[in-house]
Amino acid sequence: MTTTKGLEGVVATQSAISSIIDDTLTYVGYDIDDLANNASFEEVIYLLWHQRLPKTDELAELKQQLADNMAVPQGVLDQFKMFPIDQVHPMSALRTAVSSLGLYDEKAEDMSEEANYEKAIKLQAKVATIVTAFSRIRKGLEPIAPKPELGYAANFLYMLNGDEPEEIAIEAFDKALVLHADHELNASTFTARVCVATLSDIYSGVTAAIGALKGPLHGGANEQVMKMLMEIGEEEKVESYIREKLDNKEKIMGFGHRVYRNGDPRAKHLREMSKRLTALRGEEKWYNMSTKIEGIVTGEKKLPPNVDFYSASVYHSLGIDHDLFTPIFAVSRFSGWIAHILEQYSNNRLIRPRADYVGPGMQKYVPIDQR
Known part of the structure; x- marks a missing residue:
């Protein structure tokens, strides 16, 4: 066996979702420059999940599904009020809230393709509400319900601040979501795939990914x-x-x-x-x-x-609190994590690498009174 620190240069799996070749990032073969200049975040979500860009009716359906599923169980929101708000980083709150979502989903343990896609929609929709609701609750404000007529980026900014955002703000935020959506086998995506490769549920996979993204060498x-x-x-x-x-x-x-x-x-x-x-x-x-x-x-x-x-x-x-920067990264990256989780489920093998042991050689047990 050869050891590669940090798995640098190790090819761990095959994927059709994104690639980084010769300093060019693509999502399903589309150059990131092309997508950043032309595509909406909702189009990118569809692209990552279906490996093709949506048609007009398909995009409209996805937008409607996201809008219809943005509401978060009241129990999830109530737990925010129980946190020691002055100590809790929003990424910790997000990690806990997303894990809690699984408790309210009757299909959480249903591993069928249809159920997992339903959960994908719910997770992508609700993460925007969770981040904005926590931001408001910790300031003593009430969460704001989304407006169905607004797009994903606009709704996030609206739920965060209470005012419908100006066009340049929507453009900037939407572009940021597109740019952060996926990035091959980064640390959090790999974490998600390792988790669900055990056939754990999608809520566990995304929660594990949030934990990895929280670190300052990744999303922080x-x-x-x-x-x-x-x-x-x-x-x-x-x-x-x-x-x-x-x-x-x-x-x-x-x-x-x-x-x-x-x-x-x-x-x-x-x-x-x-x-x-x-x-x-x-x-x-x-x-x-x-x-x-x-x-x-x-x-x-x-x-x-x-x-x-x-x-x-x-x-x-955009007037966003600085400690919300990483949760916003997560809001975007949910699309990529989910794409990789669904891909892992579709052709699964338990991810179980080996370690190059560098500890002591064979030792004999010594009774405690002789040590």
């Missing part, structure tokens, strides 16, 4: 990027702050990616959206600071920004 990076920008505060402080970090060999969040050699192809879309949104809000400094940081880090370390770096200033410009 964009929150850390905004924390860094806030610590710097002003454009003229960028140079000294970043150079001190580099001199101390500290990691700058939002740069580099294990699977890309020449840069994350998703980053440029959020870079442009950050430029537009910060200018619209009169807060260009966040974009200007980000470009200065990019210039230094990429120039010094040859590390280009990844998708997390500019998503931070985009979400901030």
Whole structure:
């Protein structure tokens, strides 16, 4: 056996969902640039789940199904009010709430293809409501019911803030959802597949994935990027702050990616959206600071920004609380997790790798009074 730390370079399965080849990300063969510029998030959900783009009636049906299933059981919402709100990270709340959803689904243990697709719709619909409801409840506000006539991205922003969002906000958020929807066998997706490969239910698979996404080396990076920008505060402080970090060999969040050699192809879309949104809000400094940081880090370390770096200033410009950045990542990535879970179910084999043992050799048990 050969050992590869972090499974880097190991091909663990075959998949028809997404690919990263020569720094090009595709969903079912469609270049991410093409989808980011043209497709809605709902189209991408359908694409990932069905391996083709929807026709007009199919897209309308999916939108209706999502709208019809956004309501969350009251018991799930009530538990938020029991949490120590000032201590709970929204990702922890999301993890608990999604797990709880399975308790209210009479088909939770039904492993038929039809039942699993129904659960897929419910999960994708309800995750938006869970994240926005928690955000409001922890502020002492009541959750807002979705509007059936709004699309997925617009409904999320509406349920979060209570006002119907402007078109540029919808465009920015929808584009971010498209860009984050899937990313081959990333840590959380692999976690989901390992979980359901035991034939555990879809709620368990998604809950496991949320746990993996919560870490700062995966989904938590964009929150850390905004924390860094806030610590710097002003454009003229960028140079000294970043150079001190580099001199101390500290990691700058939002740069580099294990699977890309020449840069994350998703980053440029959020870079442009950050430029537009910060200018619209009169807060260009966040974009200007980000470009200065990019210039230094990429120039010094040859590390280009990844998708997390500019998503931070985009979400901030949309008025989203910083600790909601990772849950929003999850809202999008539910589509990819579910696609991989359904694919795993369709051609399943238990995922059970081996470990290269490096501990002591054969030992003899010694009675406790002789140790």
